Amino acid sequence: MKLKTQVGIVGAGPAGLMLSHLLHLQGIESIIIETRSRNDIESTIRAGILEQGTVDLLRETGVGQRMEREGFRHHGIELRFDGAGHRIDFPSLTGGKSVTVYAQHEVIKDLVKARLDAGAQILFEVKGVGISGLDSAVPKIRFRKDDTDCEIACDAIAGCDGTQSICRPSIPAGVLTAYERVYPFGWFGILCEAPPSSAELVYALHDRGFALVSTRSPDIQRMYLQVDPSDRTENWSDDRIWAEFRRRLATRDGWAPKEGRIFSKVIIGMRSLVVEPMQYGRLFLVGDAAHVVPPTGAKGLNLAVADVRVLARALLEFYRSGRGDLLDRYSESVLRRIWRTQRFSWWMTSMLHRFPDSDAFQYRVQLAELVYVTSSRAASTTLAENYVGLPME
Numbered sequence: 159m160k161l162k163t164q165v166g167i168v169g170a171g172p173a174g175l176m177l178s179h180l181l182h183l184q185g186i187e188s189i190i191i192e193t194r195s196r197n198d199i200e201s202t203i204r205a206g207i208l209e210q211g212t213v214d215l216l217r218e219t220g221v222g223q224r225m226e227r228e229g230f231r232h233h234g235i236e237l238r239f240d241g242a243g244h245r246i247d248f249p250s251l252t253g254g255k256s257v258t259v260y261a262q263h264e265v266i267k268d269l270v271k272a273r274l275d276a277g278a279q280i281l282f283e284v285k286g287v288g289i290s291g292l293d294s295a296v297p298k299i300r301f302r303k304d305d306t307d308c309e310i311a312c313d314a315i316a317g318c319d320g321t322q323s324i325c326r327p328s329i330p331a332g333v334l335t336a337y338e339r340v341y342p343f344g345w346f347g348i349l350c351e352a353p354p355s356s357a358e359l360v361y362a363l364h365d366r367g368f369a370l371v372s373t374r375s376p377d378i379q380r381m382y383l384q385v386d387p388s389d390r391t392e393n394w395s396d397d398r399i400w401a402e403f404r405r406r407l408a409t410r411d412g413w414a415p416k417e418g419r420i421f422s423k424v425i426i427g428m429r430s431l432v433v434e435p436m437q438y439g440r441l442f443l444v445g446d447a448a449h450v451v452p453p454t455g456a457k458g459l460n461l462a463v464a465d466v467r468v469l470a471r472a473l474l475e476f477y478r479s480g481r482g483d484l485l486d487r488y489s490e491s492v493l494r495r496i497w498r499t500q501r502f503s504w505w506m507t508s509m510l511h512r513f514p515d516s517d518a519f520q521y522r523v524q525l526a527e528l529v530y531v532t533s534s535r536a537a538s539t540t541l542a543e544n545y546v547g548l549p550m551e
């Protein structure tokens with residue numbers, strides 16, 4: 159089966175769906191292909207913190223109604239150390255900005271619905287995906303769908319296929335440089351059925367390591383513990399998990415997390431990765447396909463959406479006036495924000511985790527940094543303005 163479109167999109171994550179949505183609003187056609195089923199992408203629980211700019215974009219482009227009804231606006235976070243919590247108030251430090259807790263799979267549901275309602279083609283459960291002709295004017299995406307060989311000929315391909323991208327390694331050897339940092343710890347994440355333990359997220363540094371109290375909905379809570387990356391979920395009984403959360407999150411006034419049935423346990427590695435450049439010929443890498451941040455700064459999804467904004471604008475200019483210079487500069491434009499976001503995510507990670515080689519001196523320096531961040535308006539502002547999202551350039 160031979161198909162033709164303007165922009166071929168590989169991957170129906172937040173990046174691919176948002177790109178297709180923005181292009182549609184600008185009168186540009188696209189087809190999305192996705193290896194997983196619709197049900198699978200709409201039910202996988204991942205990120206959940208939306209920066210102010212992401213929220214504004216969803217609202218302005220007509221896909222924010224449910225987020226406005228069901229999302230929770232958070233006006234700050236708590237940094238907890240030495241047995242006490244210290245609040246960072248976002249609106250007073252950033253001119254009124256905040257973040258919204260609205261799960262990534264809910265964003266996906268809203269975007270899939272909007273795209274399908276508008277008559278878009280999203281081809282789910284495709285297999286054997288490959289791309290070719292990247293340095294020609296008509297690059298192609300090949301795949302199998304329901305045992306039929308298919309090919310999409312397009313003007314440009316957006317590689318929105320996440321960390322296991324097949325688009326990234328389709329770029330000839332020697333073109334890309336990868337900058338990577340692997341952290342010597344992982345996050346043990348649980349999802350549990352319980353009411354929220356706190357009104358806002360709690361980031362805690364304890365002698366035994368980092369802990370995070372986050373949320374996905376009024377009934378489902380997401381919590382994380384720093385662990386050895388080679389640890390296994392089988393080593394952690396529910397009792398052991400709750401005892402460790404109580405220990406790392408304890409305050410002098412007796413705070414304890416609200417406990418409930420744990421229905422998901424996962425250990426995720428922590429790394430930072432950027433590949434440069436993020437384009438080759440008519441292929442443009444977007445989101446996790448080109449960069450990964452440790453989740454401490456809650457930036458992965460937001461950064462993917464920021465890439466999309468820039469690429470959509472460059473494609474609009476290309477189709478409207480034939481100008482290719484914005485497309486040529488796509489990688490250069492997005493990398494400025496990506497590196498600033500990498501810096502923030504690395505800084506939050508370094509400040510809040512115990513490193514295996516860190517001694518008592520290092521721990522005291524980390525505590526002193528937390529005291530500074532929570533007591534100096536200038537330092538609190540640095541955290542707040544990065545957390546709610548830097549302005550788009």
Ligand SMILES: Cc1cc2nc3c(=O)[nH]c(=O)nc-3n(C[C@H](O)[C@H](O)[C@H](O)COP(=O)(O)OP(=O)(O)OC[C@H]3O[C@@H](n4cnc5c(N)ncnc54)[C@H](O)[C@@H]3O)c2cc1C
Nearest residue numbers: 169171172173192193204205319320445446456457458459
């Ligand atoms: C367990 C987990 C927890 C996370 N928690 C957080 C968090 O708390 N906060 C945060 O900010 N970020 C978090 N992230 C990161 C965040 O979810 C990602 O940054 C975000 O999903 C990036 O969006 P994306 O569209 O670039 O990639 P993805 O969401 O990965 O989407 C890529 C899509 O492409 C599809 N695909 C892959 N290969 C192919 C192929 N060959 N052909 C067609 N389709 C393909 C995939 O099935 C997927 O649907 C988490 C990630 C994980 C894995």
